[in-house]
Amino acid sequence: MSTINAQSDRHTALSTTNGCVHNWSQTLIPTTREAPSDAETSSHIYMVRAGYIRQVGAGIYNYLPLAWRSLKKISAIVREEMDAAGASEFLMPALMPIELYKDTKRDVDYGNLLFTLEDRHGRRSALGPTHEEVITDLMCGAVTSYKQFPLNLYQIQSKFRDEARPRAGLLRCREFIMKDAYSFHLELEGDAGLNHTYDKMYQAYTNIFTRCGLDFSAVEAEAGPIGGSASHEFMVNCANGEDTILYCPESGYTANVEKAEIGQRDWSFDVAPTEELTKHHTPGMPGIDLVAEHLGTNAAGMLKSIVFRRTGTENKWVIAVVRGDHDVNEGKVRDAVGTGVEMAPEKEAKEAGFAIGYVSPRMIDSTKLTLVVDPDALAAASWATGADENDHHVTGFNWSRDMADAIAQDKIKVADIRNAQAGDPSPRAQGAKLEARRGIEVGHIFKLGTKYSKAMGLSVLNKDQKKQDVIMGCYGIGVSRTLSACIESAHDDNGIIWPLAIAPYHAQIIVIKPKDDGVMDEADKLAAELSAHGFDVLIDDRDDRPGPKFKDADLVGIPLRFIISPKTIEAGQIEFKARADEGKAELIDRAKAVEAALAKCESIA
RNA sequence: CAGAGAGUAGCUCAGCUUGGUAGAGCGUCUGGUUUGGGACCAGAAGGUCGCAGGUUCAAAUCCUGUCUCUCUGACCA
Numbered sequence A: 001m002s003t004i005n006a007q008s009d010r011h012t013a014l015s016t017t018n019g020c021v022h023n024w025s026q027t028l029i030p031t032t033r034e035a036p037s038d039a040e041t042s043s044h045i046y047m048v049r050a051g052y053i054r055q056v057g058a059g060i061y062n063y064l065p066l067a068w069r070s071l072k073k074i075s076a077i078v079r080e081e082m083d084a085a086g087a088s089e090f091l092m093p094a095l096m097p098i099e100l101y102k103d104t105k106r107d108v109d110y111g112n113l114l115f116t117l118e119d120r121h122g123r124r125s126a127l128g129p130t131h132e133e134v135i136t137d138l139m140c141g142a143v144t145s146y147k148q149f150p151l152n153l154y155q156i157q158s159k160f161r162d163e164a165r166p167r168a169g170l171l172r173c174r175e176f177i178m179k180d181a182y183s184f185h186l187e188l189e190g191d192a193g194l195n196h197t198y199d200k201m202y203q204a205y206t207n208i209f210t211r212c213g214l215d216f217s218a219v220e221a222e223a224g225p226i227g228g229s230a231s232h233e234f235m236v237n238c239a240n241g242e243d244t245i246l247y248c249p250e251s252g253y254t255a256n257v258e259k260a261e262i263g264q265r266d267w268s269f270d271v272a273p274t275e276e277l278t279k280h281h282t283p284g285m286p287g288i289d290l291v292a293e294h295l296g297t298n299a300a301g302m303l304k305s306i307v308f309r310r311t312g313t314e315n316k317w318v319i320a321v322v323r324g325d326h327d328v329n330e331g332k333v334r335d336a337v338g339t340g341v342e343m344a345p346e347k348e349a350k351e352a353g354f355a356i357g358y359v360s361p362r363m364i365d366s367t368k369l370t371l372v373v374d375p376d377a378l379a380a381a382s383w384a385t386g387a388d389e390n391d392h393h394v395t396g397f398n399w400s401r402d403m404a405d406a407i408a409q410d411k412i413k414v415a416d417i418r419n420a421q422a423g424d425p426s427p428r429a430q431g432a433k434l435e436a437r438r439g440i441e442v443g444h445i446f447k448l449g450t451k452y453s454k455a456m457g458l459s460v461l462n463k464d465q466k467k468q469d470v471i472m473g474c475y476g477i478g479v480s481r482t483l484s485a486c487i488e489s490a491h492d493d494n495g496i497i498w499p500l501a502i503a504p505y506h507a508q509i510i511v512i513k514p515k516d517d518g519v520m521d522e523a524d525k526l527a528a529e530l531s532a533h534g535f536d537v538l539i540d541d542r543d544d545r546p547g548p549k550f551k552d553a554d555l556v557g558i559p560l561r562f563i564i565s566p567k568t569i570e571a572g573q574i575e576f577k578a579r580a581d582e583g584k585a586e587l588i589d590r591a592k593a594v595e596a597a598l599a600k601c602e603s604i605a
Numbered sequence B: 001c002a003g004a005g006a007g008u009a010g011c012u013c014a015g016c017u018u019g020g021u022a023g024a025g026c027g028u029c030u031g032g033u034u035u036g037g038g039a040c041c042a043g044a045a046g047g048u049c050g051c052a053g054g055u056u057c058a059a060a061u062c063c064u065g066u067c068u069c070u071c072u073g074a075c076c077a
Helices: A042-049 A065-084 A132-142 A194-211 A288-294 A330-337 A346-351 A361-365 A404-408 A451-456 A479-489 A519-532 A546-556 A566-570 A590-604
Strands: A021-023 A053-057 A060-063 A095-097 A115-118 A124-127 A151-160 A175-185 A216-220 A231-237 A243-247 A254-256 A278-281 A303-310 A317-323 A341-343 A369-373 A383-386 A392-397 A412-414 A435-449 A459-461 A467-469 A471-478 A507-511 A537-540 A560-564 A573-578 A586-589
Touching (some): A021 A519, A042 A053, A042 A479, A060 A065, A065 A151, A065 A175, A065 A479, A132 A175, A132 A451, A175 A194, A175 A479, A194 A216, A194 A231, A194 A435, A194 A471, A216 A243, A216 A435, A231 A243, A231 A479, A303 A330, A303 A346, A303 A383, A317 A330, A330 A341, A330 A369, A361 A404, A435 A451, A435 A479, A451 A471, A507 A519, A519 A537, A519 A560, A519 A566, A519 A590, A537 A546, A560 A566, A560 A590, A573 A590
Parallel strands (some): A021 A537, A216 A254, A317 A369, A369 A412, A507 A537, A507 A560
Antiparallel strands (some): A053 A060, A095 A124, A151 A175, A175 A471, A303 A317, A303 A341, A383 A392, A435 A471, A459 A467, A573 A586
16 A cells, blocks of 8 residues: 555545535435446446436446546546656647558557547548557657657546447446556666566556555456557456456466466377267357257367468468367467468458368368467367368367378467466466456556557667667556446445545535534534545435435445434434444444544555 | 347336327425435426328327437457
8 A cells, every 4th residue: 555645644545635525415416216227237327326427328428526526536546656656647639630540550450449530621530549649749749869768648538439339337438538658768678668667657556556445456468459568457356347367376377368378288189089080961050059069069079260361461371270168369379370360351261262160170181271279179089170161060070080191291280379268277387277257457558669659750869879769658547447347346235335545525424304403513513523634525414314315325335424413412422334334333422533434444445 | 240129207117019188106396294224195397209201180109211329249458
């Protein structure tokens, strides 16, 4: 836990100045008993029900006061840690001319994900999904000497991506709030190098998500369309997350499924056949499970042969073979064959003779191609696989017998080309097995290298008066996604349970019978005391019955809760509990209210 | 992008098959009784039935087109 305000004895989640005090009746918190029927995930349901967000369009939301308060708290933590790590905040436009994307070809590579529009003059513009191009272009004109490096600049801004399918409230939006940072270097190593900044960002991200009170993992990840060499994702651990993470309990190795390596697996071509190769008619069976059932086996008894094409080529084919119940990992295929690959376009693959849906490794005998096989696809003596002929499969396929020529000519490459899964051998600890869990990606850091600087001509003269491409890194945090990921992992059946640091308010005062003499005065007094100690306070001053107010309090999820009523005032007491505590509030001395709140901060945060 | 579904009151939905005065619950407002985990009584407001055409004496309902939203998959810094 990082302590920014070390000179203060206040809890770091509290405000360093007086906290604010707001009355429920004077802000907008439209809670509802029922969620919209289309809300499926708990963060979506609770954010709508508790009055944090309202939908405007597909993947577009209003951030109501509660959500905005939390978003500002997350942003504040991000700013503090980024600034502390030596980055400078600035702001780029969200709107930009499409021409900026020409040099890096991301107007094409990013595809439909890029929001584009046309102005009155017919000029095409884009709404920024990330800002590598804008900042690289900026740097081309703004940085002229090697002496100005390293640099690290960041912004917090709305980003736009035309997601094919926005979903789950703020988890996958078309407009969302993101912090993006870009660093510039002339070398990899040393204090001014990319690696040093990357490590600092890794640490800053660890600080940020720790301070936000999140249960998260930093995992090795694929660089994806942004490109670059190394990358880590920061994932909120959450059972219903969209991403799968694999980790080794012994070595601590943790990686996204896209990236996770699999440890050593024994294999051999030399397995004696046990069955004749037999052809079967298998028409109209979509899906490997149906075919397997028809052939009297299961998916694990079949070979799946996926046809790829080397990117940028007309007809350099690659067949990747994995066991039927495994998934091919495109990145691993790329690494295995040494060039980029893409799924073969069906039409052209068919023209080249591939019976798509019925392809087998035996295609190598008739067509020029690269064959890569996963070790697990070699283990059995007898496989069911395609017959390289429409509507037909074979059973009894055996590598040593049916692929003898290819094996003899050493034409088969064996490599780890599938997604790792739970139970696979760990790549970092002998004998250990990988375990799987789910997560929501909230941060991603990349070593970009010179991909953008080369494409856009960002170079400077170095000390030796030689022109040198600038080395870049980029670092993103999904601010609005962090908010919903937090709820996704911290709620119960009654609503949200905020960690102190990013809750819209630290404390809520529920006033019972606010119209009775002196009751609101008492609430205001307590609020002032709490505020003086840095607590942001929400007073539920609504003239409503206690039941709905308790229900709303649970829904909204403010961490600390006081209950003031005529009864307790008379007794010189007050009720107090944390949102996360089970059961009813406990009665404490009114005089000890602030003390209790401060003590509770220590135990829950 | 493929498949499926939905647009009727602020929210959740019924009505549509078989065309004939626009409905319920929750919420809101007024008055009253209440006041410790989403109360009760009485009353009220609130909807060009997504939009545009068409059929018909008559369309929320039938037909055509269109827009929007959602779900599953594909895709996804």
